[in-house]
Amino acid sequence: MRVLLVASLFLLAGVAAFVRILQLGFFxxxxxxxxxxxxxxxxxxxxxxxxxxxxxxAFPAYALWYNPKAFGASGQPLVKSPEEVASALMQxxxxxxxxxxxxxxxxxxxxxxIRRVMPEEANRIFALxxxxxxxxxxxxxxxxxxxxxxxxxxxxxxxxxxxxGMEQVLEKQLLDPAQRGQPVALSxxxxxxxxxxxxxxxxxLETEAKGAAGIVLDVDTGEIVALASLPSFNPNRSDMAYxxxxxxxxxxxxxxxxxxxxxxxxxxxxxAGVITDLSVRYPANxxxxxxxxxxxxxxxxxxSLNVPEALIHSSNIVTAQVADKLGGPGLKxxxxxxxxxxxPYIELPARGFPLWPRGHxxxxxxxxxxxxxxxxxxxxxxxxxxxxxxYAAMVNGGVWRPATLFKVDPAKAPEGRRVFKASxxxxxxxxxxxxxxxxTGKTANAPGFRVGGKTGSAEKPGGKGGYNRTSLVATFAAAxxxxxxxxxxIAMLDExxxxxxxxxxxxxxxxxxxxxxxxxxxxxxxLGVVPDDTRxxxxxxxxxxxxxxxxx
Amino acid sequence: MIxxxxxxxxxxxxxxxxxxxAVVLVLAFRVNALRSQIHHAEAxxxxxxxxxLYLETEFETRSNQxxxxxxxxxxxxxxxxxxxxxxxxxxxxxxxxxxxxxxxPAPIRVASVDDSVIASAGFPAMVSPLSGKQLGDxxxxxxxxxxxxxxxxxxxxxxxxxxxxxxDSRPRKPVRKETASEKEEPNHxxxxxxxxAKPTTKKAEKGGKAVAVADKSKAKVAKPVTAxxxxxxxxxxxxx
Numbered sequence: 001m002r003v004l005l006v007a008s009l010f011l012l013a014g015v016a017a018f019v020r021i022l023q024l025g026f027f028x029x030x031x032x033x034x035x036x037x038x039x040x041x042x043x044x045x046x047x048x049x050x051x052x053x054x055x056x057x058a059f060p061a062y063a064l065w066y067n068p069k070a071f072g073a074s075g076q077p078l079v080k081s082p083e084e085v086a087s088a089l090m091q092x093x094x095x096x097x098x099x100x101x102x103x104x105x106x107x108x109x110x111x112x113x114i115r116r117v118m119p120e121e122a123n124r125i126f127a128l129x130x131x132x133x134x135x136x137x138x139x140x141x142x143x144x145x146x147x148x149x150x151x152x153x154x155x156x157x158x159x160x161x162x163x164x165g166m167e168q169v170l171e172k173q174l175l176d177p178a179q180r181g182q183p184v185a186l187s188x189x190x191x192x193x194x195x196x197x198x199x200x201x202x203x204x205l206e207t208e209a210k211g212a213a214g215i216v217l218d219v220d221t222g223e224i225v226a227l228a229s230l231p232s233f234n235p236n237r238s239d240m241a242y243x244x245x246x247x248x249x250x251x252x253x254x255x256x257x258x259x260x261x262x263x264x265x266x267x268x269x270x271x272a273g274v275i276t277d278l279s280v281r282y283p284a285n286x287x288x289x290x291x292x293x294x295x296x297x298x299x300x301x302x303x304s305l306n307v308p309e310a311l312i313h314s315s316n317i318v319t320a321q322v323a324d325k326l327g328g329p330g331l332k333x334x335x336x337x338x339x340x341x342x343x344p345y346i347e348l349p350a351r352g353f354p355l356w357p358r359g360h361x362x363x364x365x366x367x368x369x370x371x372x373x374x375x376x377x378x379x380x381x382x383x384x385x386x387x388x389x390x391y392a393a394m395v396n397g398g399v400w401r402p403a404t405l406f407k408v409d410p411a412k413a414p415e416g417r418r419v420f421k422a423s424x425x426x427x428x429x430x431x432x433x434x435x436x437x438x439x440t441g442k443t444a445n446a447p448g449f450r451v452g453g454k455t456g457s458a459e460k461p462g463g464k465g466g467y468n469r470t471s472l473v474a475t476f477a478a479a480x481x482x483x484x485x486x487x488x489x490i491a492m493l494d495e496x497x498x499x500x501x502x503x504x505x506x507x508x509x510x511x512x513x514x515x516x517x518x519x520x521x522x523x524x525x526x527l528g529v530v531p532d533d534t535r536x537x538x539x540x541x542x543x544x545x546x547x548x549x550x551x552x
Numbered sequence: 553m554i555x556x557x558x559x560x561x562x563x564x565x566x567x568x569x570x571x572x573x574a575v576v577l578v579l580a581f582r583v584n585a586l587r588s589q590i591h592h593a594e595a596x597x598x599x600x601x602x603x604x605l606y607l608e609t610e611f612e613t614r615s616n617q618x619x620x621x622x623x624x625x626x627x628x629x630x631x632x633x634x635x636x637x638x639x640x641x642x643x644x645x646x647x648x649x650x651x652x653x654x655x656x657p658a659p660i661r662v663a664s665v666d667d668s669v670i671a672s673a674g675f676p677a678m679v680s681p682l683s684g685k686q687l688g689d690x691x692x693x694x695x696x697x698x699x700x701x702x703x704x705x706x707x708x709x710x711x712x713x714x715x716x717x718x719x720d721s722r723p724r725k726p727v728r729k730e731t732a733s734e735k736e737e738p739n740h741x742x743x744x745x746x747x748x749a750k751p752t753t754k755k756a757e758k759g760g761k762a763v764a765v766a767d768k769s770k771a772k773v774a775k776p777v778t779a780x781x782x783x784x785x786x787x788x789x790x791x792x
Contacts, residue, residue, distance in 0.1 A: 003566065006566075010566070018576065021583075021584070039598040040598055040601060057605075059609055060602060146616055193617070447635060448634060530635075531635035
C-alpha cells in the first residue's frame with residue numbers, strides 16, 4: 001500500500017514535470033518564434049531607388065530624453081548645473097540651440113532634448129555622467145539622403161502617417177505585415193536625382209529664380225529617373241515641411257510652357273501631312289494679326305523662314321501659320337492624345353489639372369486664334385511632367401506612355417498609344433538636334449551626348465488678363481542621345497533674373513539650357529549613354545535649308 | 553515466497569519507472585537548455601542585424617549624394633568622363649594608331665608562334681563523369697597534374713609573347729622576390745632562405761610572369777622551351 005502511494009507520488013511528480021515540459025515545449029515556443037520573426041520585420045517597409053539604395057527606412061534611432069525624475073521626485077535632477085550640461089551638449093551638437101536646451105534642462109517636465117542621436121554622440125553624452133539624460137530607442141522614419149528626392153518620397157508625420165509622396169501612396173503596402181519585409185523599388189536613380197537637384201539648385205542661385213523644376217524620364221518605359229522641385233524640404237524634419245516647400249512644381253503646378261510647344265505643333269503638322277516640304281518658306285517680317293490680336297516675334301528674323309529655321313530661331317509667327325494650316329481639330333487631337341487635357345499620369349497624389357483652352361460653345365472646336373497661340377505654348381498651361389511625356393512620345397518613335405515612379409522591367413513596358421508616326425518622330429529628332437547645334441539651344445550641347453531640345457521662355461500671366469513682361473518661365477526640354485533617344489530631360493526655372501552669370505539675359509537659352517548641358521554629362525554615363533564624338537544623328541539633308549543666324 | 557517475489561517485481565517496476573522518469577527529465581532539461589541557447593542565438597542575430605542596419609544607415613547618411621558633392625567640390629574635383637575616355641571596341645582602339653610614316657613610332661608587332669603548342673598543352677583532357685578517369689587512349693598518370701601545370705605556364709608564356717611587345721620589358725626575375733630575398737639574406741641564416749623565397753616564387757607563377765624561377769622540377773621541363781623561345785625572340789629583334 002505504501003509502495004503504491006510512493007509510486008503514485010512519483011508518478012504525479014513525473015507527470016507534473018512532464019506536463020510542464022510539454023507546455024514549455026509546445027506552447028511557449030510559438031509566441032517566442034513569432035516575436036523573433038517580427039523583430040526583423042521593419043515596422044514600416046523600406047523604399048529604395050532602382051539600384052537598391054535605401055531612400056527611406058524604418059530605423060531604431062536613439063533620441064535624447066531629459067527625465068527630471070531620474071533621482072526620484074525630490075532633489076536636483078542634474079549632477080552639474082544646467083548651464084554646464086547645456087554647454088557640454090553644445091560641444092556635442094554644435095547646431096543645437098543653447099537657450100532652448102537650457103530652458104528644457106531647467107524645467108521640471110520631461111522632454112526631448114534632441115530627436116535623433118548618433119551612437120558615438122550617445123557615448124559622449126553618456127560620458128557626461130548625467131543619469132537624467134536618457135536615450136530611448138525609438139522607431140523613426142529615416143531618409144539617409146536627406147532632402148534628396150523629397151517630393152518623390154514625401155514624409156511621415158509624428159503619428160506615423162505618410163504624406164505628400166510615395167509614403168502616402170504606398171501607405172497600405174508599407175504597413176502590411178505580409179509585404180513590408182520586402183523593400184519597394186522606385187524608378188528613381190539616386191545619383192541622377194542628386195545631379196539634377198544639384199544643377200537645378202545651382203541654376204536657381206545663379207539666376208535668383210523663385211523656384212526650379214526638373215525631370216529625367218526614360219522615353220521607352222515611362223520611368224521617372226529623377227524628379228526635382230526646388231525649393232525642397234528635408235523629410236527628416238517633418239515639422240519643417242511647410243506648404244510652399246512641399247508643393248511639387250513638376251506634377252502639380254501648371255505653366256504656360258511657351259516655345260517648347262513648337263516642336264509638338266510642327267510634329268502634329270508633319271504627321272497630318274500638312275508639312276510635306278520643309279523648304280517651303282513662310283512670311284515672317286510682320287506681326288500676324290488675327291481678330292485684333294497680334295502675334296509677334298522677339299525680334300525680326302528676315303522676310304521669310306522655313307520650318308527648320310522657324311524652330312531654330314523660335315519664330316511665333318511661322319509656327320502660328322503652320323498651326324493655322326493644320327487647323328484647330330488636328331492640333332487639338334494631337335494635344336489630347338499627348339494627355340494635355342487631363343491630369344498627368346503619375347502615382348503621386350498631387351497632380352495639377354491643365355488649363356485646357358475652351359472651345360466653341362457648340363462645337364467645342366478651338367477658335368483660330370486659340371489654335372495659333374496653343375501652337376507656341378500660350379493659352380494652354382500644363383505641368384512640366386506633361387511636357388516630358390509629350391517629348392518622350394515625340395522622340396521615341398511616336399508612342400505615348402504614362403509616366404511612372406515604379407521600376408519597370410524593360411520587357412514589360414506599357415504598350416502606350418501611338419500619337420506620331422515613326423517617320424515623324426525621326427524627322428523631329430533631326431529638327432531638335434538642329435536647334436541645339438545651330439539654334440537657341442547651343443548652351444545645352446553637351447559634347448558627345450548628341451543632345452536635342454527646345455528652349456521656351458514664356459511670360460507669366462499677370463495683371464488684368466495680360467502677360468507680365470518681366471516675369472518669365474524659362475524651360476528647356478531636351479532628349480539625348482538623339483540618334484537613339486533614351487532619356488528626356490526637362491529643366492525649368494520660375495522667374496529667373498538676368499544676372500552676371502547669365503550675361504544679364506532672362507531667356508531659357510541663357511539659364512535653363514546650360515542646366516541641361518551640365519546635367520546630361522553627369523547622368524549619361526551611369527544611365528547607359530556613353531559619350532561618343534563619332535556618332536550623331538544625320539542632319540545633312542536638313543542643314544542646307546538653314547542659314548546662319550542667332551535668335552530666341 | 554510468492555509475496556516477496558511479487559513485491560520484488562513491483563519494486564523493480566517502480567525503479568524502472570523512476571529511471572525512465574529520470575532519463576526523460578534529463579533529456580527534457582537538455583532539450584530546454586538547447587532551446588534557450590537557440591533563443592539566445594536568435595536574439596543575438598536580431599541584435600546584430602539591427603546593429604548592422606544602424607551602421608549601414610549611418611554610412612549611407614555620411615556618404616549621401618549631397619555630402620559627396622560637397623567633398624567633390626572641395627577636395628576631389630572629379631569630373632564626368634568625356635568621350636575621349638571611352639573605347640567602344642578594338643576597331644576604335646585601332647583607329648588611334650598612327651599610320652606608318654618616317655617619324656611614326658614603331659608599330660606593335662605580333663610575333664608568330666606555333667599555335668600547336670598552345671593547342672596541345674594546357675587543357676586537361678575530358679574526364680568520364682562516372683569513373684573520374686580520363687577518356688581517350690592516354691591513361692591517367694599521377695604526375696599528370698604537374699605536367700599540365702607546367703604546360704599551362706608555358707601556354708601563358710607563349711600567349712604573353714604573342715600579345716606582348718617584341719622588346720622584352722619583363723624583369724628577369726620578379727621584382728618582389730629580389731627585394732624580399734636581399735632584405736632577408738643578411739639577417740637570417742641560409743637555412744631559412746628557401747622558406748622565404750618559396751611564397752614569392754609561387755606568386756610569380758600565379759602571375760604567369762616568370763617560368764624561369766619556377767621550381768627546379770618544373771624548370772627541367774620548362775627550360776629548354778623558354779630558352780629556344782628566347783632565341784627566337786632575339787632573332788625577331790635582330791630582324792627588325
